[in-house]
Structure formats: C-alpha cells, structure tokens
Amino acid sequence: MKKRVFSGIQPSEVIHIGNYIGAVRRWVELQNDPEKENIFCVVDLHALTVRQEPEKLRERTMELMALFIAVGLDPEKSLLFLQSHVSVNAEGAWLLNCVTPEAWLKKMTQYKDKSAKQEIVLTGLFDYPVLMAADILFYDTDEVPVGEDQKQHVELARNIAERFNHHYGETFIVPEPVIGKVGARIMGLDDPTAKMSKSSAHIKGHAIRLLDEPKDIEKSIMRAVTDSGSDIRFSKEPEKAGVNNLLSIYQALTKKSAEEVERDFANARGYGDLKKAVAQVVIAETAPIRERHAELMKDRGELTRIINMGTEKARAISEPRLTDVKRKMGLIV
Numbered sequence: 264m265k266k267r268v269f270s271g272i273q274p275s276e277v278i279h280i281g282n283y284i285g286a287v288r289r290w291v292e293l294q295n296d297p298e299k300e301n302i303f304c305v306v307d308l309h310a311l312t313v314r315q316e317p318e319k320l321r322e323r324t325m326e327l328m329a330l331f332i333a334v335g336l337d338p339e340k341s342l343l344f345l346q347s348h349v350s351v352n353a354e355g356a357w358l359l360n361c362v363t364p365e366a367w368l369k370k371m372t373q374y375k376d377k378s379a380k381q382e383i384v385l386t387g388l389f390d391y392p393v394l395m396a397a398d399i400l401f402y403d404t405d406e407v408p409v410g411e412d413q414k415q416h417v418e419l420a421r422n423i424a425e426r427f428n429h430h431y432g433e434t435f436i437v438p439e440p441v442i443g444k445v446g447a448r449i450m451g452l453d454d455p456t457a458k459m460s461k462s463s464a465h466i467k468g469h470a471i472r473l474l475d476e477p478k479d480i481e482k483s484i485m486r487a488v489t490d491s492g493s494d495i496r497f498s499k500e501p502e503k504a505g506v507n508n509l510l511s512i513y514q515a516l517t518k519k520s521a522e523e524v525e526r527d528f529a530n531a532r533g534y535g536d537l538k539k540a541v542a543q544v545v546i547a548e549t550a551p552i553r554e555r556h557a558e559l560m561k562d563r564g565e566l567t568r569i570i571n572m573g574t575e576k577a578r579a580i581s582e583p584r585l586t587d588v589k590r591k592m593g594l595i596v
Contacts, residue, residue, distance in 0.1 A: 266405040271306035274323040279470040281449030281459035284515040291335040301341040308346045312387040329559035333552045344573030351581040355397035396420035400435045401581040408441045431591040452487040455504035477546045484542040495528040509541050516544045
C-alpha cells in the first residue's frame with residue numbers, strides 16, 4: 264500500500280533557493296516514487312496568522328500554485344490544492360482543538376519566538392500548530408517532509424492523533440516527520456550562521472529567490488559573506504560558515520559528493536571562482552522554472568482549472584475522515 268505524503272508552504276513570501284533545495288525539489292522527486300502518494304498544499308489559511316493585504320495575498324497564492332507546477336509538480340501525479348478551498352481543514356482544526364491541551368501549544372518554540380516580536384499576538388498564531396495538525400491528520404498522512412524548525416509541529420500532530428485515538432478509538436494515522444539530510448539547511452548569504460529565511464528574502468544579499476533574474480542571482484552570490492582565507496573545502500570551523508554554505512548550495516544542485524565538490528575547486532584561484540561557479544549552477548537550475556512560471560501566470564484559466572481539480576480530490580479524501588471524527592465525538596452527521 265502506498266504511503267501518503269503531505270507538505271505545505273505559505274504564500275506569504277517568495278520561495279527562495281533554501282526552500283527549493285530543502286523541500287520543494289524533494290517533492291518533485293517524491294511524486295515519481297511508486298510507493299508514495301503525494302499531497303502538496305498552498306496553506307493560505309496559515310498566512311492569516313499575521314495581517315495580510317487581501318489583494319496581495321490572492322496574487323501570491325496564485326503565484327505559489329504556479330510555482331508548484333513550474334518546479335515540476337504534476338497535478339496528474341500529485342494532489343495540488345489550496346488549503347482555504349477545503350473547509351475540512353478549518354472545521355477539523357476546531358475539533359482537534361477540543362482534544363488538545365493548552366499546555367502543549369504553549370511549548371511550541373516557533374510561537375514563543377514569533378510572539379515575542381509582536382505587540383499584538385493573534386489567536387491564530389497560537390493555534391497555528393493545530394491547524395497544521397488538521398492538514399496532516401484529515402488526509403490520512405503517513406509522512407510529513409519538514410525542516411528541523413517544523414519537526415516540533417509534526418510531533419504535536421502525532422500527540423493529538425494518539426490522544427484522539429485513545430479517547431475515541433483508532434481513527435487517525437500517527438504521521439512520521441521526514442527530514443532531508445543533504446542541503447536541508449541553507450544559510451543566509453549575508454549571515455551564514457542563520458538559516459535563509461522567507462521573511463527576510465526581500466533584504467538584498469540575504470537570499471536567492473527562485474524567480475530572481477540571473478543578474479540579481481549573480482549579484483547576491485558575489486556579495487555573499489565568506490572569510491579572509493582562500494581554502495575552498497567543507498569545514499565545521501565557524502569562520503568557514505560562508506564558504507561551507509556556498510559549497511552546500513553547489514553540492515545540492517549538482518548532486519555531487521563532498522569529495523567531488525572539493526575536487527571541482529582544487530585549482531580555484533579564490534572565493535571569486537567559487538562564487539561564480541555557484542552562480543552558474545543556480546542560474547542554470549532556476550531559468551526554466553522562471554520561464555514556466557511566467558507562462559502559467561499569463562494563463563490564469565489553466566491555473567484555475569488545476570485548483571478546482573485539486574479541491575475536488577482533496578474533499579474526496581478528507582470529508583469521509585471528518586464525518587467519521589464528528590460521529591465519534593457525538594455530533595449528528
């Protein structure tokens with residue numbers, strides 16, 4: 264029996280090369296795995312945990328769905344849908360709220376970090392992990408590919424599933440977090456000690472956005488922080504973090520071993536050669552994505568067709584599970 268995989272990305276910012284290497288490109292590989300059934304979601308409800316300009320959110324949502332397809336996700340092979348178009352996600356979150364102890368949510372690291380930076384903390388930010396759990400559990404998900412920063416949320420989904428199953432009988436699959444090893448953590452070009460961030464992707468020199476023009480990609484990489492040396496090799500030394508980050512990007516996109524990567528730069532004259540080589544592989548990887556995305560954004564009718572098709576498929580999977588949960592909780596269905 265195929266294992267079902269669920270992943271989602273918010274339409275709050277443009278996807279950068281770190282997202283692509285750490286998550287999105289692996290999604291494309293997953294859809295060709297005969298043992299996997301894949302669901303990829305634009306989680307636009309999650310974006311509402313902070314104030315959004317409605318028209319901008321609508322446009323970014325369409326842009327992200329177009330990007331899903333541009334990177335190689337095939338709506339005939341994988342289920343692609345918008346979170347807000349399937350009411351099960353929000354209704355299911357409320358039902359899960361009613362079995363989730365408040366103390367569990369107070370332990371969420373991301374909530375602590377984000378709320379500390381906001382003058383007014385919206386309830387949606389606090390409850391965000393339960394909505395994520397509903398996204399996972401109501402689609403009978405077996406595996407959730409995530410970065411280290413989201414692993415705690417998947418652990419919460421596991422705890423909620425187990426608690427529900429204990430109180431109401433076997434209902435939910437207990438999902439497993441799946442964390443990629445190579446290239447799963449790309450750091451900021453301006454600060455190689457901090458993870459490349461979607462929220463900082465607009466800052467010049469921080470990230471390479473997936474839809475950036477070649478000249479902008481080259482500028483960002485050539486400005487990348489390195490050190491005062493010239494030795495091009497993988498290293499755990501703190502001062503080599505910038506070089507290590509550039510080598511990690513190069514390795515992830517070329518799919519070479521660490522030894523092969525280091526051999527590629529054995530005769531390099533310095534970090535300038537490294538940066539030029541990294542820029543070349545990034546531009547080569549992103550050019551067809553950017554071109555396909557532009558085509559899709561011109562044909563909104565095709566995008567709407569794909570969204571509608573995904574909505575129907577997502578409802579067909581999640582609505583029977585919602586009915587089962589409501590019945591077990593004592594609601595009339």
